[in-house]
Amino acid sequence: MTLHASTTSDALMTQHQRRVDLIAQCANEVSKAEFARKWLSVLQSCSAWFSSLPLSPELYREPGGAFRCTVETAFYSMRLAGGQKFGTNLPSEQRRRVEPQYNYAVFLAAVCSRLDEPYRHFVIQRDKDQQAWNPSVHGAVGPWLAGSEYRVSRRAQPLAVERMRTGMLAQILVGSGLLSELDGEVQSDLFGAINPSMQPLGAESLLHKVVRQGVSTADEFDRKAQRAVFAPVQFDVPSAVHVAAELQPVVAAAPAPVQPAQAPAAPAGPAGQSGLAGAPPASTPAPQPVGNPVAVPVGPAGVPAAPGGTPPQPIPEQEGGTSKASPQTLHEALGIPNTITPAATSPPQPAVDPSAMKTPSQAAADRRDLAPPATFDEVLKGVPNLVRELFQALREDVAAGKATVQWTDKGLVLPKRLVGGYGVSSSTLVEHMRKRSLMVADEANQITLTPRAGQLILDQPA
Numbered sequence: 085m086t087l088h089a090s091t092t093s094d095a096l097m098t099q100h101q102r103r104v105d106l107i108a109q110c111a112n113e114v115s116k117a118e119f120a121r122k123w124l125s126v127l128q129s130c131s132a133w134f135s136s137l138p139l140s141p142e143l144y145r146e147p148g149g150a151f152r153c154t155v156e157t158a159f160y161s162m163r164l165a166g167g168q169k170f171g172t173n174l175p176s177e178q179r180r181r182v183e184p185q186y187n188y189a190v191f192l193a194a195v196c197s198r199l200d201e202p203y204r205h206f207v208i209q210r211d212k213d214q215q216a217w218n219p220s221v222h223g224a225v226g227p228w229l230a231g232s233e234y235r236v237s238r239r240a241q242p243l244a245v246e247r248m249r250t251g252m253l254a255q256i257l258v259g260s261g262l263l264s265e266l267d268g269e270v271q272s273d274l275f276g277a278i279n280p281s282m283q284p285l286g287a288e289s290l291l292h293k294v295v296r297q298g299v300s301t302a303d304e305f306d307r308k309a310q311r312a313v314f315a316p317v318q319f320d321v322p323s324a325v326h327v328a329a330e331l332q333p334v335v336a337a338a339p340a341p342v343q344p345a346q347a348p349a350a351p352a353g354p355a356g357q358s359g360l361a362g363a364p365p366a367s368t369p370a371p372q373p374v375g376n377p378v379a380v381p382v383g384p385a386g387v388p389a390a391p392g393g394t395p396p397q398p399i400p401e402q403e404g405g406t407s408k409a410s411p412q413t414l415h416e417a418l419g420i421p422n423t424i425t426p427a428a429t430s431p432p433q434p435a436v437d438p439s440a441m442k443t444p445s446q447a448a449a450d451r452r453d454l455a456p457p458a459t460f461d462e463v464l465k466g467v468p469n470l471v472r473e474l475f476q477a478l479r480e481d482v483a484a485g486k487a488t489v490q491w492t493d494k495g496l497v498l499p500k501r502l503v504g505g506y507g508v509s510s511s512t513l514v515e516h517m518r519k520r521s522l523m524v525a526d527e528a529n530q531i532t533l534t535p536r537a538g539q540l541i542l543d544q545p546a
Contacts, residue, residue, distance in 0.1 A: 189274040284296070
């Protein structure tokens with residue numbers, strides 16, 4: 085077996101400082117000293133308790149994973165507790181006193197719920213004396229190792245979950261001083277929520293429910309991290325027809341070429357040839373195009389000669405003797421080569437299906453369909469960032485087809501199970517939506533938002 089080195093408490097706290105800062109924001113204590121006394125001291129004791137141990141073979145299995153799991157579970161639970169109403173059956177004065185205690189109890193229950201999890205799955209053996217760690221006897225693994233290396237072996241069968249043993253270890257970790265600051269009913273709910281049953285039978289306290297959801301959220305995030313499941317980038321490659329429609333140049337109609345004035349047919353020349361229709365007589369100088377004068381040789385019978393002195397070719401005739409010559413331009417009549425291809429002779433554009441084409445406004449709308457509406461800040465003004473992030477995540481997942489919501493004649497219907505999957509309890513969402521008159525109904529399994537709030541998640545059908 086491989087030897088592992090223990091990790092000091094300060095090193096673990098420094099490694100997870102950003103997560104600790106998030107817990108400090110949720111704690112919202114009046115001073116840093118009070119936060120250090122009630123919250124930071126428990127986290128430091130927990131880092132010494134776990135040292136560099138993994139949590140289990142399946143979850144948080146890297147060195148130091150047990151402490152990372154503790155910090156993340158505490159944060160998720162406290163975030164879920166935000167906006168919850170604890171002690172609703174108590175008088176108002178007593179309720180105002182115990183609500184902060186319940187928020188603190190959520191933190192303690194989340195931190196202490198997995199104190200014996202590494203012991204259940206692994207045998208931790210100290211290298212210097214080959215002694216195995218027992219948390220009920222030796223306490224925290226960090227002081228017990230005292231800098232010694234250790235070996236980890238997996239048990240053939242994990243030990244059974246014993247909530248009473250976990251509660252006893254929680255008393256050792258937290259200490260009687262902090263626990264004595266809680267009222268009796270808060271302490272009772274606290275020890276009932278430590279190491280919560282993931283499928284509770286019968287009624288469960290609100291504290292138990294919040295911690296259970298926090299544990300489930302932390303586990304799910306670690307499973308996704310192990311599978312390297314990340315949100316895909318939404319980018320649809322347009323078809324060739326759409327690209328052609330977007331890039332097709334706008335061609336203005338070319339002005340009709342100026343035709344020279346038709347002159348009467350010239351009399352037959354000495355050789356019996358008739359003059360070219362529209363050509364000037366031999367005695368009249370040929371008209372010149374605008375620009376520098378150009379000397380044009382004149383052939384017999386007043387017909388302009390082609391460059392190099394070659395007479396122009398005779399015009400072919402159609403069947404029946406009628407001419408099929410198209411009207412000539414001035415340059416053609418004078419024999420000047422035309423280097424500009426008329427628009428009419430350009431190769432035809434590929435056929436485009438008009439029904440599949442998108443106008444520029446439609447294409448721009450498609451690029452904006454994942455962005456929040458312009459009234460996003462206006463509708464959700466004053467709500468916590470937790471609810472704002474929920475609306476943003478729901479809009480992105482609904483647009484990507486990963487979440488399903490439904491419009492009715494009353495508003496947008498959200499399943500409560502869907503809301504809970506984003507780390508926000510349905511009661512928290514109901515409370516903030518009701519305060520701002522953005523909720524129509526709160527039913528057993530679903531929440532109906534007003535159209536004004538629902539359009540932030542999914543555009544209302546016409």
